[in-house]
Amino acid sequence: MNFSLIFLGKYRRNELPHFTQMCFDCIKKYIVFDTSNYIKIGALYLLYGVFNKQPIKHYVRIRLVLEEFKVLSALMAEMKAQNHVEACYVYSKLLKDNAFDFVYSQCHLGLENKVLKADLKLRDDIFLTDRGLRKDVETVDAEMFKDIKDVDGKYQKLLKDYINKNPDVKFTSYSELVNKNLNELLGPTESTSTKVDDALSLKRKTIKEKAFRSAKK
16 A cells, blocks of 8 residues: 555655654544544554654654553553454554653653643544544444455355365464464463454454545545
8 A cells, every 4th residue: 555655755864753753643642532442443553554664764662651551551451351352462562662652741841942832742633624434433333244254254164174174284373373472462361262353353444445435535
């Protein structure tokens, strides 16, 4: 999708880090202020994407104050309890990569005029112009994805039949890899089935498609 092109046009040395930090601040608002877990998780994935696509040698880290860290930690605890291991895995990867800069203030403090006029806290200005999108996100129903789940069920059955007929072939499922990393980074997780709950990823896909359609209009 050429996601890294969001950094295009930033030519001065100090322009790119400043732009990246502004992106982080904007994305964090959807984690801190929004009430929908789907939007919060979408914002977490976006933080992960922007952080890892930086076209510079020394990555800009995500500034995180105590209140923001508490919100993010509570969200991850809820996702872990609901067995949404993908989100926990992404958060664990960010922690392992030292992506977060745990700080006292939202921005750098100082006597310079630009610092004194800066917002010391995030402002809740999310969804001021796209209330329709919020409504779409909050009314997403898992029933919409019945056909996709049916296809996935058939695929899993065919894969199981293939493994039974070819016992020498070794498969490592995505869920096994996720749980292994979670155990290393967050400690033991609650027992899970071999099937990964795909409701969140499917809803995320629908939200993404709606966003692209809106952009094309």
